[in-house]
Amino acid sequence: MAALSIGVAGAGLLGRLLAWQLAGAGHRVTVFDPATGPLERGAAGWTAAGMLSPLAELECGNEAVARLGLRSLALWPHIVAGLPQPVDLRHQGSVLLAHGPDLGAARRLLGLLSTKAPGGQPPEPLTPEQVRELEPAVHGPAHAWLLHDEGQIHTVQAMQALAAGAGDRGVQWHWGRSVRNVEPGCIDGQRYDWVFDVRGLGARPSLPLRGVRGEVFWLHAPGVVLHRPLRLLHPRWRVYLVPRPGELVVVGASEIESEDRSPISLRSTLALLSAAHSVVPELAEARVVHSEVNLRPALPDNLPHLDVAPGLTRINGLYRHGWLLAPALVEQALVAMEQPVHAEADFA
Numbered sequence: 001m002a003a004l005s006i007g008v009a010g011a012g013l014l015g016r017l018l019a020w021q022l023a024g025a026g027h028r029v030t031v032f033d034p035a036t037g038p039l040e041r042g043a044a045g046w047t048a049a050g051m052l053s054p055l056a057e058l059e060c061g062n063e064a065v066a067r068l069g070l071r072s073l074a075l076w077p078h079i080v081a082g083l084p085q086p087v088d089l090r091h092q093g094s095v096l097l098a099h100g101p102d103l104g105a106a107r108r109l110l111g112l113l114s115t116k117a118p119g120g121q122p123p124e125p126l127t128p129e130q131v132r133e134l135e136p137a138v139h140g141p142a143h144a145w146l147l148h149d150e151g152q153i154h155t156v157q158a159m160q161a162l163a164a165g166a167g168d169r170g171v172q173w174h175w176g177r178s179v180r181n182v183e184p185g186c187i188d189g190q191r192y193d194w195v196f197d198v199r200g201l202g203a204r205p206s207l208p209l210r211g212v213r214g215e216v217f218w219l220h221a222p223g224v225v226l227h228r229p230l231r232l233l234h235p236r237w238r239v240y241l242v243p244r245p246g247e248l249v250v251v252g253a254s255e256i257e258s259e260d261r262s263p264i265s266l267r268s269t270l271a272l273l274s275a276a277h278s279v280v281p282e283l284a285e286a287r288v289v290h291s292e293v294n295l296r297p298a299l300p301d302n303l304p305h306l307d308v309a310p311g312l313t314r315i316n317g318l319y320r321h322g323w324l325l326a327p328a329l330v331e332q333a334l335v336a337m338e339q340p341v342h343a344e345a346d347f348a
């Protein structure tokens with residue numbers, strides 16, 4: 001494809017990934033975002049724990065989401081290898097855990113996996129000895145399974161590295177610019193050959209989006225070694241623990257139908273941290289070094305939206321699995337750009 005002038009509204013996860021890839025393909029890319037600079041952490045992409053869980057996310061997604069996720073898992077290593085700064089990316093599976101009385105909740109998810117998983121290896125039940133070998137810090141849960149086709153990415157490192165990589169490729173950033181109007185080939189009256197609308201919640205009212213509040217903690221836990229994400233299956237709470245370099249563990253995430261971005265509540269604090277402690281008791285002496293709240297951009301069906309018309313691509317509704325879906329959606333969006341007909345991907 002000939003080099004195009006491309007405008008991108010939004011410099012969150014999707015905007016950065018698109019900018020980096022489009023500039024790498026030789027296009028002239030300009031990005032607009034209301035943040036004051038590349039390190040301001042307004043986008044949901046910063047807050048995400050970075051679980052890459054195509055299978056476990058079947059609980060709140062569908063088979064299409066799982067397929068996109070499996071594709072993204074294959075794409076992330078190539079993306080990370082091309083970035084100018086290191087990004088911690090692991091593909092060592094995740095461990096599902098359930099306490100004795102919560103076996104029913106676990107069986108529900110395992111049932112979904114056996115009927116809806118579009119591929120990948122089935123969950124492998126783990127004996128207590130196998131759990132001790134894989135994750136010696138885990139004590140307490142009576143039931144455990146290994147999901148092989150899952151991973152994690154360090155979202156803060158990736159947001160920074162994508163911006164740096166896109167900058168190296170000549171992307172023009174316009175920080176402090178809130179876009180009001182996106183039309184085919186046009187952002188706020190400025191003409192481009194093609195434009196992308198990836199403003200997350202900022203794309204309202206063009207799309208019927210809502211924000212879903214999520215809260216996470218960062219714990220500094222010297223000496224507590226976790227090798228892969230842990231997900232506790234509980235009838236009321238879905239709690240995961242994601243290890244990060246620097247002896248950090250991210251504990252998340254609440255899911256609340258509210259657009260309140262005020263600090264984390266007492267109720268979520270108790271639920272998330274007691275659940276984490278019930279799985280890894282050594283966390284008792286961890287220090288709470290950071291907590292963060294953000295809104296997941298979601299559509300009424302909680303499914304992703306990819307709409308390509310000549311001169312305009314909209315991607316949105318990545319909800320609770322943006323890091324899982326973004327590479328595969330961007331791949332589809334770039335292929336669709338070369339076919340100048342209106343096409344809306346169907347992920348139902």
Ligand SMILES: Cc1cc2nc3c(=O)[nH]c(=O)nc-3n(C[C@H](O)[C@H](O)[C@H](O)COP(=O)(O)OP(=O)(O)OC[C@H]3O[C@@H](n4cnc5c(N)ncnc54)[C@H](O)[C@@H]3O)c2cc1C
Nearest residue numbers: 010012013014044045050051179200202214321322323324
């Ligand atoms: C607590 C929490 C935990 C999560 N955990 C995970 C996880 O473990 N795994 C996973 O895969 N996903 C996770 N997610 C989901 C993931 O973060 C989102 O799905 C993803 O960030 C959505 O990407 P996006 O680019 O559409 O939106 P965002 O990353 O929110 O970016 C949108 C950008 O658009 C900009 N913008 C807004 N209005 C305008 C405007 N008018 N003009 C220009 N720009 C505008 C914003 O400033 C922002 O930079 C989590 C999210 C939260 C909140």
